[in-house]
Amino acid sequence: MFTYIIINVAGLLIPATCALFLSSGKTKREKFNSSIHAGVIGLIVVCLFQTQTQNITVLNKLTQLEDKNELDELAIVLSKYEESGFKDALRDLDKRMKSDIRKGILGEVYYPGKEETVNIWKTMFDGTNTSIDATNYISESFWREDTAFNSIQKSAHIDATSRGIAIRRIFIIDDQTNKELLGKLIYEQRQLGVLIRVIKKSQIENSDKYLNLKSQLGGSIDFVLFDTTSTLFVTHNQKKEISGSRLTVKRDPVDASRALFIHLWTIAQDSL
Numbered sequence: 001m002f003t004y005i006i007i008n009v010a011g012l013l014i015p016a017t018c019a020l021f022l023s024s025g026k027t028k029r030e031k032f033n034s035s036i037h038a039g040v041i042g043l044i045v046v047c048l049f050q051t052q053t054q055n056i057t058v059l060n061k062l063t064q065l066e067d068k069n070e071l072d073e074l075a076i077v078l079s080k081y082e083e084s085g086f087k088d089a090l091r092d093l094d095k096r097m098k099s100d101i102r103k104g105i106l107g108e109v110y111y112p113g114k115e116e117t118v119n120i121w122k123t124m125f126d127g128t129n130t131s132i133d134a135t136n137y138i139s140e141s142f143w144r145e146d147t148a149f150n151s152i153q154k155s156a157h158i159d160a161t162s163r164g165i166a167i168r169r170i171f172i173i174d175d176q177t178n179k180e181l182l183g184k185l186i187y188e189q190r191q192l193g194v195l196i197r198v199i200k201k202s203q204i205e206n207s208d209k210y211l212n213l214k215s216q217l218g219g220s221i222d223f224v225l226f227d228t229t230s231t232l233f234v235t236h237n238q239k240k241e242i243s244g245s246r247l248t249v250k251r252d253p254v255d256a257s258r259a260l261f262i263h264l265w266t267i268a269q270d271s272l
Helices: 002-022 028-048 052-063 068-079 087-102 114-127 148-162 179-191 201-205 208-217 251-267
Strands: 108-112 131-136 166-173 195-200 223-226 230-236 242-248
Touching: 108 114, 114 148, 114 223, 114 230, 114 242, 131 251, 148 166, 166 179, 166 201, 166 251, 179 195, 195 201, 195 251, 208 251, 223 251, 230 251
Parallel strands: 131 166, 166 195
Antiparallel strands: 108 242, 131 223, 223 230, 230 242
């Protein structure tokens, strides 16, 4: 009964919210976008109170949105509601999406920004059962001891190796690489039980293997393969800082990342 009341209240709020947006002094295009976003916000709230089957259907449709601009706009709109009762709902939605993608219910989930990417990286790292194979093109300064990520990654690696998880990482270097910092990082990770190799970015981009798999990889050379069943593809800006990520369980990109990693591992070097 309580659920029924909430759903109906939400049903009344959605058009009311849309009307509020439409009444503001915006262009027609802005009004239309605002009304769509308002409708999606209401849809998310409704789906959080309906059955699990209905939740999965709605979430699956939401995660099929691939236009980055649309996703960014939606994220901005949603963030404005964090202090007005939506914060817990959005957190619940995020948890369900992470859980569902691990179960293979959702095909892909996009994470905009560094913080979101680190959070899902940690979530997947902690849930891995057998192996983690990763390439790394993130700036080595991101791993420094004075960064928040450093303590997160250390505890994650220690926990994983203590559970018997096999971890391999290939650091991708170019002319911007600080070899002194990277050398220290390689030493530290090997002390944590991680198998490390190094390869030049140009070697990857000029290899036939990468060129053949490029479309399935979405052009990415930086990824983490969890248990050979799911892959987190990481995107960067020009400073090699994380700008976002895409977590997928779709067979083609997962198999492509596995095939590329196996190839790169055979041609990469043990040292700088």
